[in-house]
Amino acid sequence: MASLAEELRAAVGAANVLTAREACVAFECDGLTAYRHVPDVVVLPGNAAEVQAVMSICHRLRVPVVARGAGTGLSGGSLPVAGAVLLVLARLNQILELAPRRRLARVQPGVTNLSISKACAEHGLFYAPDPSSQIACSIGGNVAENSGGVHCLKYGITLHNILEIQIVTAAGEFLVLGSEMGEAPGYALTALLTGSEGMLGIIVEVTVKLLPRPESVELVVGAFDDIGACARVVGDIISAGIIPAGLEMMDGAAICAADAFAKCGYPTAAQALLLCEIDGGDADVTHQLERVMSIMREAGAVYLRVAADASEQLRMWSGRKAAFPAVGRLAPDYYCMDGTIPRRRLPEVLHRISGLSEEFALPIANVFHAGDGNLHPLIMFDAGKPDELRRAEECGNRILELCVAVGGTVTGEHGVGVEKLGPMCTQFGSGELEMFHAVKRAFDPHALLNPGKAVPTLARCADYGALRVHGGQMPFEHLPRF
Amino acid sequence: MERDATAELTARVQAAAAARTPLQLCGSGSKAFYGRPLRGEPLMLQDHTGVVDYDPQELVLTARAGTPLAHIEARLAECGQHLPFEPPHFGPAATLGGMIACGLAGPARASAGPVRDYVLGVRILTGAGQVLNFGGRVMKNVAGYDVTRLMVGALGTLGVLLEVSLKVLPRAPGQLTLTFALSGAQAIARMNDWARTPLPVTGTCWVDGRLYVRLQGSPAALAQARRIGGEELNAAEAFWTSVKEHTHPFFDGAGTLWRLTVPSASAVFDVPGRTLMEWTGAQRWLVPDAARADLHAHSVRAGGFATRFRDAEPSGEVFAALPAALMRVHHELKKTFDPYAILNLGRLYADL
Numbered sequence: 001m002a003s004l005a006e007e008l009r010a011a012v013g014a015a016n017v018l019t020a021r022e023a024c025v026a027f028e029c030d031g032l033t034a035y036r037h038v039p040d041v042v043v044l045p046g047n048a049a050e051v052q053a054v055m056s057i058c059h060r061l062r063v064p065v066v067a068r069g070a071g072t073g074l075s076g077g078s079l080p081v082a083g084a085v086l087l088v089l090a091r092l093n094q095i096l097e098l099a100p101r102r103r104l105a106r107v108q109p110g111v112t113n114l115s116i117s118k119a120c121a122e123h124g125l126f127y128a129p130d131p132s133s134q135i136a137c138s139i140g141g142n143v144a145e146n147s148g149g150v151h152c153l154k155y156g157i158t159l160h161n162i163l164e165i166q167i168v169t170a171a172g173e174f175l176v177l178g179s180e181m182g183e184a185p186g187y188a189l190t191a192l193l194t195g196s197e198g199m200l201g202i203i204v205e206v207t208v209k210l211l212p213r214p215e216s217v218e219l220v221v222g223a224f225d226d227i228g229a230c231a232r233v234v235g236d237i238i239s240a241g242i243i244p245a246g247l248e249m250m251d252g253a254a255i256c257a258a259d260a261f262a263k264c265g266y267p268t269a270a271q272a273l274l275l276c277e278i279d280g281g282d283a284d285v286t287h288q289l290e291r292v293m294s295i296m297r298e299a300g301a302v303y304l305r306v307a308a309d310a311s312e313q314l315r316m317w318s319g320r321k322a323a324f325p326a327v328g329r330l331a332p333d334y335y336c337m338d339g340t341i342p343r344r345r346l347p348e349v350l351h352r353i354s355g356l357s358e359e360f361a362l363p364i365a366n367v368f369h370a371g372d373g374n375l376h377p378l379i380m381f382d383a384g385k386p387d388e389l390r391r392a393e394e395c396g397n398r399i400l401e402l403c404v405a406v407g408g409t410v411t412g413e414h415g416v417g418v419e420k421l422g423p424m425c426t427q428f429g430s431g432e433l434e435m436f437h438a439v440k441r442a443f444d445p446h447a448l449l450n451p452g453k454a455v456p457t458l459a460r461c462a463d464y465g466a467l468r469v470h471g472g473q474m475p476f477e478h479l480p481r482f
Numbered sequence: 483m484e485r486d487a488t489a490e491l492t493a494r495v496q497a498a499a500a501a502r503t504p505l506q507l508c509g510s511g512s513k514a515f516y517g518r519p520l521r522g523e524p525l526m527l528q529d530h531t532g533v534v535d536y537d538p539q540e541l542v543l544t545a546r547a548g549t550p551l552a553h554i555e556a557r558l559a560e561c562g563q564h565l566p567f568e569p570p571h572f573g574p575a576a577t578l579g580g581m582i583a584c585g586l587a588g589p590a591r592a593s594a595g596p597v598r599d600y601v602l603g604v605r606i607l608t609g610a611g612q613v614l615n616f617g618g619r620v621m622k623n624v625a626g627y628d629v630t631r632l633m634v635g636a637l638g639t640l641g642v643l644l645e646v647s648l649k650v651l652p653r654a655p656g657q658l659t660l661t662f663a664l665s666g667a668q669a670i671a672r673m674n675d676w677a678r679t680p681l682p683v684t685g686t687c688w689v690d691g692r693l694y695v696r697l698q699g700s701p702a703a704l705a706q707a708r709r710i711g712g713e714e715l716n717a718a719e720a721f722w723t724s725v726k727e728h729t730h731p732f733f734d735g736a737g738t739l740w741r742l743t744v745p746s747a748s749a750v751f752d753v754p755g756r757t758l759m760e761w762t763g764a765q766r767w768l769v770p771d772a773a774r775a776d777l778h779a780h781s782v783r784a785g786g787f788a789t790r791f792r793d794a795e796p797s798g799e800v801f802a803a804l805p806a807a808l809m810r811v812h813h814e815l816k817k818t819f820d821p822y823a824i825l826n827l828g829r830l831y832a833d834l
Contacts, residue, residue, distance in 0.1 A: 101747060103677060124678065146624045157622060159631075160599050173807045181743045181764050185787055185801040186812055186830070187640070188585075188598055191631035195624045212680045235539035241562055241652035281680060283702030340620040342540055372621035373540075412622035420625070427625055431614050435818070439627050442814035455626065 004061055008043050008085070011053040016091070018042040027068065027086055031133070032076040035418055039066075039080035044088045048108075048168065048204035051087070055202060056172035058085055064448045065170075067198040069109060069141030072133040074336065075417030077145060077197045081451055087202065089140050095119055096205070103210045104163060104180055109140025109203045113147075116208060125210040128155035131413070132321060140203045146195030148413035150246045150320075153371030154279075157413070159194045161209050167193060167201035170444040180207055192439070197415055198450040200443040214279035217245070218289045219313040222296035223270035223303035227251060228347040230272035233299045234370045235343060237276065240295065242288045246277035247371035248320050251350065254327065254365040254378075255319075261326030264319035267303040274370065275320055277313075323367045324378065331363070331380030335392045339403030340412035343373045352402055353377055360395040362388070374412035375403070401426050416454045425461035433458060483553075484532035486546065488613065488644055494525060495642060496611030499822045507638040507826050509548065509580040512573025515792055516584055517637050517829040518800050527579055527642070534645060535619065538563055542602060542619050543650050547579030547643040554578060558650055566594035566651045570726050579643040585635030588726035589685035589696065592677070592746075592761040598634040600649045606633065606641035609820025619647045632815075638826040639834055640819040654684070654698035659721065660712030662693045666750040666757065669693040673762040674747045681707060687725050688759040689732050696722060725760065732758045737769040738793045740777045744786030751780055767791075778802055801830060 008017045018024050019041055029036040045051045058065050064084035071078055080086050092108035095116070099105065100123035105116055113134040116127040130149035131137055137147070143165060148157045155161070164178040178190035193200055224230040230249060237244065250258065250273045259266040266273055274296070278288045289306065296304055307313040319326075327334050341349050350366060357364040363380045377399055381392040400410040400423040410416075410423040424433070436455040440447070456464070498505050504522035508514075530548040538561040545554055551571055558564050568588030569581045582604075585597045603617030606629075617623055617630035633640060664672060669688040676683050676695070682703060685696035694715065697707045715721060724730035733739065742751070746764040751757065755770035768777060781788040787802035804812065809831070816823070816834050828834065 100678065101674060102745060146628075148622055152622060156595070156599060159628075160595055169807075169811075175805075175808050175811065177808075179743070179786070180745055181786060183596060183635075183743060185789070186804050186808065187636055187815060188631050188634050189808075189811070191598055191628045191634075194628065196627055200627075212678055215680045238541060238652075239539050241655065243651065281682060281699060281703045281706065283706055284682075284700045287700045287702060340618075340622045342537075342542070342620060344537060344540060369622070374622045407618070408620050409618050409623040409625045411625050412620070413624060415624055416626075424625060429615075431612055432616065432626065435608075435614055435629065436626050438818045439629065439815070442818050443811065 004057070004063055004085070005041055007057045008041065008054060011057060012043060012045045012050045016044040016046065018044075027071070027080060027088065030068070030071045030073040030076060030078045032074055032079070032417065032419055035076045035079050037080045037082060039086035040083065042086045042088055044091050046091045048092070048166070048174070051089070051092075051202055051204050052168050052172050052174060054085070054087060055168050055170065058448060059171050059446070062446055062448065064451050065202070066450050067144070067202050069138035069144070070112065070136050072137040073141060073145060073415065073417065074338075075411070075415040075419040077415050077417040077450070077453060079418055084451070089138070092204065100125060100210070102180065104207055105210060106205060106207045107139055108205060109143075110138050113137050113139060113142055120210050124213050126213050127208050128161050128211055129158050139206050139208065143194050143203050143206055144196065144198050145415045146413070148369070148374065150248060150369065152369065153247060154243050154245045155211070159191060162190065162194065162206055163209055164207040165190055165193060165203055166205035168204055169201050170446065170448045175201070182209070195415070197417065197454040199440055199454050200449065214281070216282045216285040217277065217279040217313070218285055219275065219277045219307040219316055220289060220292055220296070221303070221305050221307070221316050222274045222276070222301040223267045224272045224274070224300065225270065225302055227272040227350055229299050230274055231343070231346040231370070233274060233296055236295045236299065237292055240291055242278070242291060244276045244292070244371060245279040246275065247369075248275045249273065249368040249370035250320065250323065251366040253363065254323050254367050257326040257330055257365055258319035258323045261329060262319040262322045264315050266319050270302055275316065320367070323365075327365045327378045327380065332382040332384060333380070333392070335379040335381065335396050337375065337377045337379070337396050337399050338411045338414040339400050339408055340372070340374045341403050341406050341408035343370070345406040349375070349402060349406060353399055356395055356398055360391045362392060362395055369412070372412070373408065397423055418453060421456040421460060422464045424456050425464045430458055430461070433461065485529055486532070487530040487548075491525070491527070491530060491642060491644070492607055492611055492613060495607050495609070498523070498824050499609060499611050502822050503824060504827050505824050507583070507642060509577035510550075510573055510575035512571060512576040513580050513584050518832070519796050520826060520829050522824075522827065525642070528575070528577060530644065533557060541621070541650055542647055544603075544619055544645060544647040545578050546645050547577060547582070549578045551576045551578060551581055562653055563650045564653045565600065565648065567591055567597050567600060568594070568726055569597065570728070572727065578646055582634055582643055582646055583636065583638045589687065589722050589760055592686065592764060593684045598631045601630055601634055601646065602649055603647035604630045604633055604643060605645035607644055608641050609822055609825045613644065617647065621649060637829045639816060639830050640825070642825065655700050656704055657684070657696060657698045657718065658704045658707065659694055659696045659715040659718035660708070660710065661715050662712045663691060664688070664693045665691065666759065669759065670747060670750065670763045676710070677746070677762050681710065685722055686760060686762055689730070694721065725758075730758075732756065732767070735769070736794065738773070739791045740768045740770070741789040741791040742766040742768060742777060742781045742786060744781055744784040748784040748786070751784075753777065753780060799831070804831070
């Protein structure tokens with residue numbers, strides 16, 4: 001790769017091209033640490049023009065490119081690929097324009113999610129999507145993964161909160177998709193690029209929508225002896241015409257783990273806990289809060305509490321937000337699933353997950369974005385024990401197959417990356433998968449962008465199907481450790 | 483009322499693909515005026531109808547694309563829900579498929595978001611006659627490329643819509659419309675000021691020297707919102723319907739109707755003619771006095787784009803020109819979904 005590295009150094013400066021193994025090793029994985037590969041070349045451009053220069057060089061030399069933001073992704077979307085350049089967008093970290101009157105911000109892809117809300121707070125505005133990694137994750141990565149967060153039901157996912165994106169194509173061409181009005185003539189390409197996992201183009205600028213901060217926020221926490229009763233409350237709240245800002249559910253195992261970790265005062269004897277955050281104008285919030293409390297009471301809540309003030313709200317949220325690390329203390333390893341299901345199937349799905357937990361002899365805690373049906377079962381295991389990793393992955397795949405069987409999807413917000421290529425074969429037929437590959441070719445005919453990710457080949461699906469038939473004995477090249 | 487015509491439609495498209503016969507996709511024809519003039523054999527889609535699944539608690543409705551929009555809205559209203567983007571019908575028999583293909587939204591667009599934001603899944607028939615499913619019936623789904631939303635506003639050039647799943651929402655418990663006598667410039671300033679506050683504004687319209695603002699929420703929230711002043715409008719529902727459906731007197735009469743989409747705080751356009759503004763100022767309807775006025779240049783200068791929305795004598799391009807590199811991507815996608823170029827060829831752009 002000598003001549004490639006020389007050309008890249010000429011394009012972005014010698015200091016911004018890394019080839020030494022000890023420097024490149026820092027970029028060997030993203031948040032899915034089970035999969036690692038030390039990149040041969042890491043390039044860190046400083047602006048969109050340099051990204052364009054890098055892409056032109058790689059296109060001419062037919063060298064694949066993997067884009068990476070902050071590396072917090074959970075599905076291996078920015079896992080380096082052998083023979084590919086790793087394009088790190090972290091240096092493109094400027095807020096280019098903050099326009100409170102137009103209620104938007106134009107930012108470079110390396111800007112962190114939280115820093116946008118911080119920058120516009122003084123104007124009474126905020127950027128709504130709040131993935132749990134918001135302190136570190138970058139907006140470019142959020143767009144690439146179409147990230148969610150706990151406030152999706154009311155405020156939508158990333159797609160609903162971006163107006164325009166600017167990309168550099170595999171051939172080094174510059175395209176503007178959408179506009180500050182959130183629409184543009186021609187096909188809805190902003191939507192197509194959002195969540196495309198670095199397969200269709202490199203995001204070099206994003207215009208995000210800023211919303212006025214709500215006047216009032218209330219948090220009510222209810223606990224139940226029966227998980228089915230809790231699930232029904234979710235439907236009852238929505239049937240009452242209320243769309244909470246956040247509606248999060250935890251099962252008994254998750255409640256205990258979270259409370260032990262965060263000391264947040266959850267009722268640990270309960271079988272299910274519901275956190276319901278309501279925001280909006282003062283009058284609407286008061287009215288809706290009363291309604292939610294009476295719904296919870298009628299459903300037989302064994303515990304019901306409204307956070308007294310902002311600090312108590314934070315404390316009550318802290319258990320939910322710490323649920324993953326809390327479960328992490330109960331077992332040496334855990335494997336986080338991300339399926340989405342129609343909400344009405346929740347009691348049945350939880351029951352079947354509990355059956356799978358018994359079948360595979362692995363404990364599972366459930367954390368659930370109840371409002372929008374996004375389930376995060378956390379499968380606990382010990383990768384140090386010979387068979388547990390295989391069982392955990394097999395159990396995870398069975399859960400995702402269950403999500404598809406009840407009319408859901410294998411990934412609600414974490415993306416496919418390298419992790420869910422197998423389960424994608426369950427969700428889509430060969431016609432849809434072929435169409436995905438064709439869409440990719442429309443943007444990237446030489447398959448240079450993030451090769452091998454996001455969409456499985458038909459050959460891989462044939463293997464996956466065949467392996468599933470033969471008792472689920474999937475071979476694993478790597479030993480995941482989460 | 484309920485009919486699955488997938489088999490017949492598939493056979494028709496496959497035959498057309500084999501013979502390279504251009505097809506003209508026809509719902510009720512309510513929006514036939516929109517886009518470039520079309521040739522081809524009609525492919526009637528109105529008989530593919532029926533709500534397939536609707537559970538109010540899930541906030542998701544799935545229906546066949548020929549289902550009348552009025553029927554869907556009535557089903558939703560029975561359960562206190564609605565399509566938050568207020569799609570215009572432009573005719574009594576407007577269909578779900580036409581709503582998605584045209585991607586047009588009504589007065590609530592500025593607060594609720596565009597049609598695209600509410601589409602969760604589609605079943606389509608490609609130009610090769612293949613039935614494919616994308617997206618799903620759940621709120622959050624990032625598996626595979628978002629082909630679902632690519633269909634919104636594609637004017638049927640990428641596929642025949644067979645079935646669509648939509649996110650729906652509860653209707654607000656009450657609404658109130660206040661009006662103010664203001665110049666266009668004053669109205670633009672006022673609308674943009676409100677948009678920066680938590681005031682529950684769900685519609686704005688300036689026409690004939692008067693600004694109309696619609697607020698929605700609980701009775702208590704509406705009582706609070708009255709602090710912004712103005713006069714209360716009676717028969718407000720009829721007013722907003724007339725703006726949405728273009729039955730307001732502004733839309734009567736001769737001349738070409740242009741739709742300009744511009745940054746919301748853009749100054750009033752200095753074009754002799756009539757103007758109606760919506761969406762905090764981001765959507766402006768203009769009927770220029772000069773018959774052959776070209777508003778593309780005006781909107782580009784403001785950072786937006788223009789659409790020749792309705793024209794008594796359709797001619798030339800309807801939608802703003804795309805840069806060459808972007809147009810190439812459009813052609814590649816067209817080839818991907820419609821390899822024989824038979825679906826609504828040329829309705830969006832020539833040869834697309």
